[in-house]
Structures are given as structure tokens and as C-alpha cells.
Amino acid sequence: MGDSRDVILARIRGALGDRPDPRPVPREYQRTRDFPSVLDLFAERVADYRAIVHRVTDPVELIRSALAGKRVAVASDAPPEWLVPEVTWLREPLTNADLDACDGVLTGCAVGIAETGTIVLDGGVAQGRRALTLLPDYHLCVVRADQVVGTVPEALARLEPTRPLTFVSGPSATSDIEMDRVEGVHGPRTLEVLIVSQ
Amino acid sequence: MGDTARNPVTWLGSPAFPTAAKTALADDQLRRNLKHATGLIRTKRAGAVAELPDWEQLRLSGEAIKDDVLANLDTYLLRFEESVAARGGTVHWARDAAEANEIVLRLAREAGADEVVKIKSMATMEIGLNEALQAGGVTPIETDLAELIVQLGNDRPSHILVPAIHRNRTEIRDIFKAAMPGTEDLTDEPVELAAAARAFLRRKFLSAKVAVSGANFGVAETGSVVVVESEGNGRMCLTLPETLITVMGIEKLVPTWQDLEVFLQLLPRSSTAERMNPYTSVWTGVTPGDGPRDFHLVLVDNGRTDTLASTVGRQALRCIRCSACLNVCPVYERTGGQAYGSVYPGPIGAILAPQLGGDMHDKHAASLPFASSLCGACFEVCPVRIDIPSVLVHLRAKAVEAKPKYSPEAIGMAAMSWVMAGPRRFRAAQRLAVAGRLLSRGGRIRGLPFPGSKWTDSRDLPAPAKESFSAWWKRTRG
Numbered sequence: 001m002g003d004s005r006d007v008i009l010a011r012i013r014g015a016l017g018d019r020p021d022p023r024p025v026p027r028e029y030q031r032t033r034d035f036p037s038v039l040d041l042f043a044e045r046v047a048d049y050r051a052i053v054h055r056v057t058d059p060v061e062l063i064r065s066a067l068a069g070k071r072v073a074v075a076s077d078a079p080p081e082w083l084v085p086e087v088t089w090l091r092e093p094l095t096n097a098d099l100d101a102c103d104g105v106l107t108g109c110a111v112g113i114a115e116t117g118t119i120v121l122d123g124g125v126a127q128g129r130r131a132l133t134l135l136p137d138y139h140l141c142v143v144r145a146d147q148v149v150g151t152v153p154e155a156l157a158r159l160e161p162t163r164p165l166t167f168v169s170g171p172s173a174t175s176d177i178e179m180d181r182v183e184g185v186h187g188p189r190t191l192e193v194l195i196v197s198q
Numbered sequence: 199m200g201d202t203a204r205n206p207v208t209w210l211g212s213p214a215f216p217t218a219a220k221t222a223l224a225d226d227q228l229r230r231n232l233k234h235a236t237g238l239i240r241t242k243r244a245g246a247v248a249e250l251p252d253w254e255q256l257r258l259s260g261e262a263i264k265d266d267v268l269a270n271l272d273t274y275l276l277r278f279e280e281s282v283a284a285r286g287g288t289v290h291w292a293r294d295a296a297e298a299n300e301i302v303l304r305l306a307r308e309a310g311a312d313e314v315v316k317i318k319s320m321a322t323m324e325i326g327l328n329e330a331l332q333a334g335g336v337t338p339i340e341t342d343l344a345e346l347i348v349q350l351g352n353d354r355p356s357h358i359l360v361p362a363i364h365r366n367r368t369e370i371r372d373i374f375k376a377a378m379p380g381t382e383d384l385t386d387e388p389v390e391l392a393a394a395a396r397a398f399l400r401r402k403f404l405s406a407k408v409a410v411s412g413a414n415f416g417v418a419e420t421g422s423v424v425v426v427e428s429e430g431n432g433r434m435c436l437t438l439p440e441t442l443i444t445v446m447g448i449e450k451l452v453p454t455w456q457d458l459e460v461f462l463q464l465l466p467r468s469s470t471a472e473r474m475n476p477y478t479s480v481w482t483g484v485t486p487g488d489g490p491r492d493f494h495l496v497l498v499d500n501g502r503t504d505t506l507a508s509t510v511g512r513q514a515l516r517c518i519r520c521s522a523c524l525n526v527c528p529v530y531e532r533t534g535g536q537a538y539g540s541v542y543p544g545p546i547g548a549i550l551a552p553q554l555g556g557d558m559h560d561k562h563a564a565s566l567p568f569a570s571s572l573c574g575a576c577f578e579v580c581p582v583r584i585d586i587p588s589v590l591v592h593l594r595a596k597a598v599e600a601k602p603k604y605s606p607e608a609i610g611m612a613a614m615s616w617v618m619a620g621p622r623r624f625r626a627a628q629r630l631a632v633a634g635r636l637l638s639r640g641g642r643i644r645g646l647p648f649p650g651s652k653w654t655d656s657r658d659l660p661a662p663a664k665e666s667f668s669a670w671w672k673r674t675r676g
């Protein structure tokens with residue numbers, strides 16, 4: 001095996017015998033853009049994926065009305081004010097079977113990207129491990145205004161690459177059958193987003 | 199593992215492109231499905247690309263970043279290996295398909311799996327992993343909806359991105375009904391078909407011990423691996439099983455985390471014509487308490503270093519498998535992917551498959567560079583600016599070298615033989631013009647470089663009167 005490593009590296013060095021000297025990488029693309037309102041754009045683009053979007057100043061009322069009477073998973077460090085008594089909260093540690101059987105999951109996020117309508121989860125505060133937002137059929141995600149950036153380059157600059165990252169752009173979807181977009185194959189079939197700004 | 203093993207990048211026993219194309223052209227349903235799908239994606243892609251004011255600048259960066267990776271591939275691979283290992287992953291190196299398959303099979307067995315769940319991956323298809331696992335007593339389960347359709351239908355994929363592009367909903371319903379228990383009342387509504395697949399696969403995800411994935415990108419600097427997908431089956435595979443085995447071509451690297459900002463913009467818009475695909479997963483080695491406990495990365499050469507040696511051909515290794523070139527290709531639209539007899543169909547397949555296979559004496563591989571009109575549409579859409587027409591011309595010359603007994607004229611004829619009727623007719627200028635109509639875009643022929651240029655003085659002929667491909671084919675071949 002170490003053998004194959006040497007062989008491949010030797011083949012590469014042989015193949016590059018002409019010593020190609022690539023020109024410096026041009027980076028003339030825009031790393032930021034002038035959007036009139038990053039939050040408006042984010043809300044609009046998330047909704048374009050047929051996710052349900054709300055703009056609120058305080059998430060608690062919407063959490064209550066969206067989740068009352070349901071069994072909902074949360075990360076162990078979810079903010080206590082989210083945990084309204086009308087909901088049966090399932091706290092980690094949870095098994096895959098628990099997650100498969102619950103009604104939904106409530107999380108925060110790391111970053112929102114306005115231009116692409118994307119939410120990035122990094123396993124940080126209120127997000128939990130990846131399975132938490134994967135197995136339940138419904139995902140309610142709270143996005144704070146200060147977490148939303150304009151572009152993909154701005155988002156990557158905020159993220160720590162060695163954390164497990166999941167970029168979510170709308171609910172799970174496929175276009176495999178005659179190019180018709182169908183929501184929800186394996187991930188959550190419903191994505192609801194609360195954008196919180198003062 | 200021998201170096202002599204056949205490279206399975208082309209399917210054994212595939213007829214040369216002209217023969218396969220003829221069969222495909224006779225299939226009306228196939229052509230209707232293809233035309234519908236490629237037409238839709240083309241229009242959508244143009245819209246998604248037009249939205250970004252700096253698209254051309256992104257393409258130029260994408261091209262240059264990948265060229266840097268290729269020019270310093272040894273350095274970046276070693277850096278990547280070190281970063282993956284530092285985060286608890288294990289890196290394996292495989293010279294060829296046989297060795298890569300052997301490694302994956304051994305790892306799956308060591309993890310005690312008799313079944314593995316799989317994410318659609320060109321690399322694992324290229325090395326024939328499914329067949330190898332099956333032969334070794336491990337059952338691979340394809341979890342991408344289209345791959346599942348292909349697998350359950352005992353079929354072959356026909357498009358990089360939409361492998362079941364050649365199947366319509368009624369055919370898919372019939373395939374599901376035959377293979378999934380409890381689906382007797384299934385209708386052909388896409389929503390219902392997707393739900394049936396969801397239920398069928400959920401049990402597999404929850405019980406699988408081992409998952410196998412490909413990779414869209416590997417970040418040399420951090421050791422991070424990126425998988426871009428739509429359905430969430432990728433997330434299932436990357437998250438739930440205890441062992442994850444990722445098979446990755448050695449050219450899939452980007453140097454730094456920041457470089458991804460270019461490709462995460464180029465890929466989704468070129469590929470599914472979306473601003474962003476539904477899910478992108480990034481992981482680095484092993485994260486305690488989240489996801490697999492064991493992560494293995496298999497770096498595969500399988501003809502890539504040979505391709506790298508060609509100063510003209512190496513740019514094919516920039517490919518990020520977005521499939522945009524397929525959707526704009528007039529040849530692909532008419533013949534479908536299966537006619538190429540390779541894992542990599544369409545324009546990129548016509549330059550990648552022969553190079554990875556590395557044997558221009560193989561009649562099938564040698565026919566692929568001729569499956570093109572050199573119209574240039576593929577280059578215009580390629581997010582990493584691969585000059586496919588130039589590589590095609592270069593490979594045609596290689597195919598010629600491999601058959602030295604041919605005169606240049608005869609080779610030129612062989613070159614166009616899949617479109618042209620044969621030596622006699624090929625000399626007739628109007629026949630070439632007919633081909634020109636079929637191969638032109640927007641009513642103009644954008645030049646037929648070699649070998650077409652040998653027979654045309656003008657590089658920009660007005661397109662001849664319209665005639666359907668099949669009518670033309672019948673008339674000139676029949």
C-alpha cells in the first residue's frame with residue numbers, strides 16, 4: 001500500500017516533466033455584493049425553495065404555534081426560552097430510532113447566505129449533531145439577523161472548515177423523475193425558517 | 199491488482215460509438231425523454247448563470263485553481279493526506295481500479311458488513327465497485343433515486359447528473375412495482391414515486407454499518423471532503439453508518455478552504471441550474487459524537503497520471519462533473535449517454551474515457567473522440583473552461599497514430615464516419631453540409647475544425663436546410 005503511494009507520486013512527477021508553470025490564480029470575482037437588504041433577499045430566496053419563512057422579532061410565539069402538541073427533538077444546548085411547555089421536548093442523547101419517530105426538530109444555525117437562500121449548520125450552539133436535522137421529517141430553524149451574510153465567499157470566511165458542516169438550501173428535493181422537482185426524498189420534507197431581527 | 203487489469207472506464211463489449219448511436223437513434227421514447235430533459239436544464243442553467251454578474255471571472259478562477267492543483271498535484275496530495283490523517287482519517291492509495299476495489303472490499307469486510315449503502319459517485323462507477331463488491335459477497339445499495347431506478351431496472355446510467363434521464367415516470371413506476379414489496383397501488387406521480395423510494399431506503403440507512411461515497415472536492419489545506427447533493431441520501435450515508443469509505447480521484451483537490459468559494463458557486467448553477475443544491479456536506483476526518491467513527495479515504499489514480507502526462511489532454515482533469523456539457527451537446531441530445539459505452543458520457547466522456555482507458559488501439563475508445571461536431575458549445579458552458587474541442591482534435595490524432603496504416607484522408611473519414619455515411623458519400627460536399635446543419639447551433643456552423651476543416655474552406659458556413667437527424671441518418675446510412 002505504501003508502495004502504491006510511492007508509485008502514484010512517482011507517476012505524477014513523471015507526468016509533470018514539462019514543469020507546467022500555472023499562471024497566478026486571478027480572483028476578480030466579487031467576494032461581496034451590494035444588496036439593498038441582505039435580510040429581505042435571504043427571506044425571499046429561502047422561500048424560493050418552497051421553504052416556509054417567517055420574519056419575527058421574538059421566535060417564541062412562532063415556536064409555540066408551530067410545534068404545540070408535537071414531539072420535537074432539540075440539541076442539549078438549545079436556549080431555554082425556546083422550550084415552551086406546550087411541546088414535548090426530546091433532548092439528546094437520542095437514538096436514531098427516537099429521531100426517526102419524532103415529529104420534527106428545532107435548531108439554530110451558524111450562517112445564512114442571502115444570495116443562495118442557504119442555511120449552514122456547523123454543530124455549534126443549538127444545532128446538535130448532524131443526524132438531528134436529518135432523520136425528522138420536519139425542521140424548524142431559527143436564524144438570527146446577525147448570522148446572515150450576502151454571498152458564498154462571505155459565508156465560507158465565517159465558517160470553521162474542520163467542523164462537520166451541512167449547507168441546507170430548501171427541503172430535500174429530487175429532479176430525477178422527468179426533471180420535475182419533488183420535495184422531500186430523504187431529508188426533512190418540510191423546512192420552516194424563523195428569521196429573527198429586532 | 200496488476201497493472202495489466204482492464205480499466206473498466208468503458209463498458210466491456212460496448213459497440214463502437216457509430217453502432218451504438220444508431221441503435222439509440224432508433225429508440226423514439228429515449229430520444230423524447232432526453233430532448234425534454236436536456237432542453238429544460240439548458241434553459242434553467244442559462245438563467246442561473248445570468249444571475250451572477252461575475253460568472254466569467256468565477257470561471258477564470260476555477261480554471262486557474264484547478265491548473266494549479268494539477269501542476270502541483272504531488273504536493274497537494276501529500277498535504278491533503280497529512281490533514282486527513284491529523285483528524286483521524288485513514289488514507290489509502292490505489293494505482294488502478296482493481297486495487298481500489300480490493301481496498302474497499304477489505305474495509306467493508308473488516309467492518310463486518312454484508313451490505314453497504316452508497317451515494318452516487320462517478321469514481322466508484324468508473325472503477326466498477328458495485329460489481330467487485332457483489333463478487334466479494336457484499337451487496338451495494340445505491341441510494342440516489344435515479345441510481346436506484348437504474349439499479350432496480352438492471353439498467354445502465356445515461357447521464358452524469360440524471361442517470362435515469364432516459365426513463366419516464368410510467369417506466370419508473372413499473373420498475374418500482376416489480377422490485378419493492380407493498381407497492382401494488384403505486385401511481386406514476388413523481389411525489390408518490392419519491393415517497394416509495396424514501397420508505398424503501400429508510401430501513402437500509404438505519405441498519406447499514408458501512409457507507410461508500412465519492413467526493414466532489416477535497417481541501418488540501420484542511421483535509422475536508424465535500425459532497426454536493428440534492429436528496430439527502432448523501433447526508434444519510436455520510437452521517438449514520440459507523441464506517442465511511444470515500445473513493446476519490448486524485449485530481450479532485452482544491453488547495454485551500456477559500457478556493458471552495460469559487461466552486462460552490464460554479465457547480466450548482468452549472469449542474470442542476472440552482473442557486474445552490476439542497477444539501478452540501480463537509481467533513482474533516484472524524485468528529486467524536488457526530489457521524490462515523492471510522493473514516494477511510496481511497497485516493498484513486500486509474501489512468502489519471504497518464505492523462506496528466508499529456509500537455510493537451512490534462513485539462514480534462516479539471517472537470518468537476520457538472521454535466522453542463524452534456525446538456526448542450528447536439529450529439530448527446532440525439533444519441534443519449536449509453537451510446538458512449540462509458541461511465542463518462544457526452545463531450546467530457548469523449549475526452550476523458552479514452553484518456554483514462556489509455557488504449558487507443560481499443561476500437562471503442564478510439565471511436566469516442568469522433569462523437570462530436572466540434573461545435574464548441576461544451577467549452578462555452580464549462581465552468582472550468584475545458585477546451586473540449588481541442589482535446590478531441592488531439593485525441594483524434596492519437597487514434598490515427600494508433601492505426602498508422604491509414605492515410606490522412608482515410609483517417610479523416612474514419613473521424614466523421616459516425617455522422618457521415620461512408621468513404622464514397624463523405625467526399626460529397628453537400629453531405630458534410632447536411633451534417634453541418636445538424637451540428638450547428640443558432641443556424642450557423644461554428645467552424646468544423648479538423649477533420650471537417652479539411653473539406654470546408656469556410657469556417658462559418660450558413661447552416662443547410664433542416665432535416666431531422668433520423669431521416670438524415672436513414673437516408674445517408676440506410
Ligand code: SF4
Pocket residue numbers: 468516517518519520521522523524546576579580581582583584
Ligand atoms: S467538462 Fe466542464 S461542463 Fe463538462 S462535466 Fe466537466 S466541468 Fe462540467
